[in-house]
Amino acid sequence: MRIFVLTGAGISAESGIPTFRDAGGLWEGHAVEDVATPEGFARDPDLVYRFYDERRRNLKKVEPNPAHRALARLERAMPPEDFLLVTQNIDNLHDRAGSRRVLHMHGRLDAARNERGEVLPWSGDLRAADRCPRTGTRLRPHVVWFGEIPLHLDEIGRFLASLRPGDLFCAIGTSGVVWPAAGFAAEAGRMGARTVEINREPTGGPFDEVRRGPAGIETPRFVEDCLALLGRGSNAPEDGCPPSRP
Ligand code: OAD
Numbered sequence: 001m002r003i004f005v006l007t008g009a010g011i012s013a014e015s016g017i018p019t020f021r022d023a024g025g026l027w028e029g030h031a032v033e034d035v036a037t038p039e040g041f042a043r044d045p046d047l048v049y050r051f052y053d054e055r056r057r058n059l060k061k062v063e064p065n066p067a068h069r070a071l072a073r074l075e076r077a078m079p080p081e082d083f084l085l086v087t088q089n090i091d092n093l094h095d096r097a098g099s100r101r102v103l104h105m106h107g108r109l110d111a112a113r114n115e116r117g118e119v120l121p122w123s124g125d126l127r128a129a130d131r132c133p134r135t136g137t138r139l140r141p142h143v144v145w146f147g148e149i150p151l152h153l154d155e156i157g158r159f160l161a162s163l164r165p166g167d168l169f170c171a172i173g174t175s176g177v178v179w180p181a182a183g184f185a186a187e188a189g190r191m192g193a194r195t196v197e198i199n200r201e202p203t204g205g206p207f208d209e210v211r212r213g214p215a216g217i218e219t220p221r222f223v224e225d226c227l228a229l230l231g232r233g234s235n236a237p238e239d240g241c242p243p244s245r246p
Pocket of ligand 1: 007008009010011013014019020021036088089106144145146172173174175176177178198199200201203213214215216
């Protein structure tokens with residue numbers, strides 16, 4: 001059995017990171033076009049650097065929740081080639097919960113990118129004056145903005161295309177309005193996989209099964225059901241999780 005899990009802002013909500021669309025079209029008080037587009041960055045780079053600096057600093061104050069940890073447990077129970085975790089989130093809570101392979105399709109806050117597109121880890125503030133130690137060129141947040149192409153689409157497409165009847169697709173805490181991620185459930189369904197949604201609110205997405213409720217409760221339940229299907233059912237607590245590190 002193969003399992004594809006797609007996560008969105010809702011999985012990190014119980015860790016204290018606000019979601020996008022619950023804020024009435026604003027992203028923590030900013031218009032999306034000011035802080036999440038290449039045009040916004042060209043217009044006012046300092047605003048954009050400060051915006052992501054705040055979010056990067058906030059990573060040190062938040063912790064993974066039971067939903068992140070449950071997905072790390074599921075990954076450990078499966079052959080690596082049969083499990084794929086894709087997140088739209090730029091936080092690092094999946095990684096800190098112990099997930100070993102997470103595709104951050106919208107980039108990540110704890111990295112910066114130089115003008116050649118090379119990515120380097122970045123944990124402190126990032127400013128216009130900062131230069132890439134390798135190339136001496138300007139750095140920007142390693143975040144995919146509106147109008148830019150998301151990352152890892154080839155690998156995601158290959159996994160989706162490999163799904164068959166008996167496989168599972170699960171979308172957790174995503175409103176399903178941002179493409180191409182919004183199309184993954186329908187694609188998985190076309191390949192014959194059973195599609196499951198975990199969300200606090202109805203989204204109207206193309207799912208065979210909807211588990212309505214907080215991700216922190218419903219994800220561990222979903223993972224237990226998967227482990228039972230795999231013949232690996234366990235009520236063990238968060239065994240073997242590495243300690244969380246911001
Ligand atoms: P949204 O803010 O659009 O949606 C969050 C979803 O999580 C909503 O459907 C909520 O109902 C649900 N939700 C909130 N709290 C929850 C909880 N505790 N348990 C379960 N569900 C909960 O966030 P995304 O779908 O992730 O893109 O947004 C997609 C993309 O839009 C983001 O990656 C970002 C944004 O613009 C970029 O930055 C490129």
